[in-house]
Amino acid sequence: xxxxxxxxxxxxxxxxxxxxxxxxxxxxxxxxxxxxxxxxxxxxxxxxxxxxxxxxxxxxxxxxxxxxxxxxxxxxxxxxxxxxxxxxxxxxxxxxxxxxxxxxxxxxxxxxxxxxxxxxxxxxxxxxxxxxxxxxxxxxxxxxxxxxxxxxxxxxxxxxxxxxxxxxxxxxxxxxxxxxxxxxxxxxxxxxxxxxxx
Amino acid sequence: xxxxxxxxxxxxxxxxxxxxxxxxxxxxxxxxxxxxxxxxxxxxxxxxxxxxxxxxxxxxxxxxxxxxxxxxxxxxxxxxxxxxxxxxxxxxxxxxxxxxxxxxxxxxxxxxxxxxxxxxxxxxxxxxxxxxxxxxxxxxxxxxxxxxxxxxxxxxxxxxxxxxxxxxxxxxxxxxxxxxxxxxxxxxxxxxxxxxxx
DNA sequence: CGGCCATGTCCTCAAACGAGGACATGAAAA
DNA sequence: TTTTCATGTCCTCGTTTGAGGACATGGCCG
Numbered sequence: 001x002x003x004x005x006x007x008x009x010x011x012x013x014x015x016x017x018x019x020x021x022x023x024x025x026x027x028x029x030x031x032x033x034x035x036x037x038x039x040x041x042x043x044x045x046x047x048x049x050x051x052x053x054x055x056x057x058x059x060x061x062x063x064x065x066x067x068x069x070x071x072x073x074x075x076x077x078x079x080x081x082x083x084x085x086x087x088x089x090x091x092x093x094x095x096x097x098x099x100x101x102x103x104x105x106x107x108x109x110x111x112x113x114x115x116x117x118x119x120x121x122x123x124x125x126x127x128x129x130x131x132x133x134x135x136x137x138x139x140x141x142x143x144x145x146x147x148x149x150x151x152x153x154x155x156x157x158x159x160x161x162x163x164x165x166x167x168x169x170x171x172x173x174x175x176x177x178x179x180x181x182x183x184x185x186x187x188x189x190x191x192x193x194x195x196x197x198x
Numbered sequence: 199x200x201x202x203x204x205x206x207x208x209x210x211x212x213x214x215x216x217x218x219x220x221x222x223x224x225x226x227x228x229x230x231x232x233x234x235x236x237x238x239x240x241x242x243x244x245x246x247x248x249x250x251x252x253x254x255x256x257x258x259x260x261x262x263x264x265x266x267x268x269x270x271x272x273x274x275x276x277x278x279x280x281x282x283x284x285x286x287x288x289x290x291x292x293x294x295x296x297x298x299x300x301x302x303x304x305x306x307x308x309x310x311x312x313x314x315x316x317x318x319x320x321x322x323x324x325x326x327x328x329x330x331x332x333x334x335x336x337x338x339x340x341x342x343x344x345x346x347x348x349x350x351x352x353x354x355x356x357x358x359x360x361x362x363x364x365x366x367x368x369x370x371x372x373x374x375x376x377x378x379x380x381x382x383x384x385x386x387x388x389x390x391x392x393x394x395x396x
Numbered sequence: 397c398g399g400c401c402a403t404g405t406c407c408t409c410a411a412a413c414g415a416g417g418a419c420a421t422g423a424a425a426a
Numbered sequence: 427t428t429t430t431c432a433t434g435t436c437c438t439c440g441t442t443t444g445a446g447g448a449c450a451t452g453g454c455c456g
Contacts, residue, residue, distance in 0.1 A: 024433065043318030045243050048413065059435055064415065117318040119367045120241030129368045137372070151381045154364055154372035159388065162360020166352055169317045170327045174335070174352040183349045186392045190357065193387035222403065246443065257405055262445060 028066055030056040035063075035077045040110055043117030044074055044124040074124060078131045081111035085136050088156040089143035093191035094184070100163045101180045101187060111136070116165050132157070146197035155194045163187065226264055228254040233261075233275045238308055241315030242272055242322040272322060276329045279309035283334050286354045287341035291389035292382070298361045299378045299385060309334070314363050330355070344395040353392050361385065 034056035038047045049070055053060035067073035088096050115132070118124040140153040167175040175183075232254035236245045247268055251258035265271035286294050313330070316322040338351040365373040373381075 027433085046318055049415090050413085060414095061416085061436080062434065065433090070414070115368070116363070119363060120244055120315040120318055125368050129370060132368065133371060137370075148377070148380050148384075150372040151376065151378070152384055154370050155361065155381060155384055155388070158360035158364040158370075158373070159357050160360065161363055162356035162358065163353065165314070165317060165359055165363065166356040170313070170323050170330065172327060172335075172352050172356075173331060174348040175356070178349065179346070180349070182346050183353060186346075186350055186353055189391035190353070190388035193391045194384045225403085247445090248443085258444095259406080259446085260404065263403090268444065 024066075027056075027058055027062065031058055031063055031066065031073070032077060032080060035073055036081055036110065036114075039074065039077055039118065040081075040113045041117075043114075043119075044121045045118070049073075071123060071127070074118075075127050075131075078111065078114065078128055081114050082131055082136045085111055086160065087143070088140055088160060088191060089153075089195045090145075090192075090197075092143075093188050093195060096160060096191060097184045097187040100160055100167070101175070101184055112161055112164055113168065116161065116169050144195060152194050156191060159187075159190060159194070222264075225254075225256055225260065229256055229261055229264065229271070230275060230278060233271050234279055234308065234312070237272065237275055237316065238279075238311045239315075241312070241317075242319045243316070247271075269321060269325070272316075273325050273329075276309065276312065276326055279312050280329055280334045283309055284358065285341070286338055286358060286389060287351075287393045288343075288390075288395075290341075291386050291393060294358060294389060295382045295385040298358055298365070299373070299382055310359055310362055311366065314359065314367050342393060350392050354389060357385075357388060357392070 031052065035047075035052045038052050038055060041047075042051075049063050050060045052073075053063055063070070063073055067076060086096055086099055115128045118128065137150070137153050137157060140156055141149045144152055146152075163175070166172045229250065233245075233250045236250050236253060239245075240249075247261050248258045250271075251261055261268070261271055265274060284294055284297055313326045316326065335348070335351050335355060338354055339347045342350055344350075361373070364370045
């Protein structure tokens with residue numbers, strides 16, 4: 001089965017500093033960071049507040065006090081995760097295609113990973129939809145000229161989401177091995193076809 | 199394995215409690231149909247064998263006897279769901295784009311819906327990846343000329359998956375309302391950019 | 397016509413989940 | 427220094443999940 005976080009190893013992967021006693025802000029931050037990791041790995045449903053608390057080195061009950069509920073925590077995590085994301089549109093498509101196909105670390109696309117793995121939950125999907133439209137999609141829309149900018153921005157995000165789904169979540173072999181560089185021009189052309197002003 | 203369906207009509211959506219006699223084949227069929235619906239609605243994790251059994255009008259325990267486990271049932275459902283799916287590639291892209299954007303019923307894309315909603319589970323993802331590569335992706339690949347046909351087929355499927363994710367699962371408003379017909383040419387052009395022989 | 401095995405139904409179990417209230421404690425305020 | 431309240435910890439509860447074994451029953455074969 002998947003690895004369980006041991007109670008004796010409470011430190012987050014990016015938080016190597018142990019001496020934190022009573023500091024609400026630092027605790028909140030540690031919980032948010034751990035939650036972001038766990039949500040990205042397991043999705044909303046499979047991520048448990050016990051896992052998150054253990055990874056943050058914090059009692060699970062504290063999450064309820066700070067964020068109200070698991071759903072409240074998820075909302076804040078999604079806010080953070082979509083703050084800086086991969087850009088698309090004219091002038092960005094080559095980099096986006098490369099980033100999606102050949103780069104191995106999906107670090108900046110953290111938000112999308114959370115979205116893909118949490119899509120099965122209706123409440124989580126609604127939270128992500130609102131945040132996506134209000135922040136990320138808005139930025140992409142602003143970068144587009146021509147008619148139907150909002151719809152085309154949604155298409156661009158959809159294309160990138162689909163590639164990431166097939167590659168990182170389903171683990172499709174055609175997108176995991178071989179000459180992925182050869183596929184970059186195709187994906188780039190597809191993005192250009194949507195973002196180019198007609 | 200008798201082929202008759204004497205004890206009832208083919209099960210349909212929201213079938214409450216049909217009178218079931220003793221017919222193993224019909225029972226299997228009813229369970230598979232109900233499971234396909236429930237998996238498409240809720241995804242692998244949230245779908246319970248109790249739900250499936252209730253919708254099929256069958257004791258939940260019977261599922262364990264017929265299919266071994268929930269995972270075994272899922273495997274058979276995925277086999278069925280990808281049997282006939284939306285076609286992509288040269289000559290199909292306009293119809294595919296229309297089907298994804300303006301058609302409201304995602305009935306033929308049943309398999310993709312299951313895939314999108316079950317992506318969070320690693321075991322389910324592996325089952326779908328295998329089936330997708332072995333059946334659906336293979337057909338799309340055969341319809342493509344030129345180099346890197348397998349990778350480009352994966353890209354085509356990825357694009358369509360992404361659109362369906364944004365539209366049907368996340369419920370993005372830019373892809374749910376308004377003049378979706380105006381977006382069809384963009385999506386079609388994107389698909390063409392991938393499937394056209396360079 | 398009668399036996400019998402496939403078919404269907406019921407029970408339970410162990411584990412994991414989210415959420416909540418009572419209590420200890422340390423760090424800042426007076 | 428003393429007070430005090432935010433901060434952190436532990437407990438339980440009720441629910442739901444997937445899975446398994448024992449028993450009733452009915453349709454087909456002998």
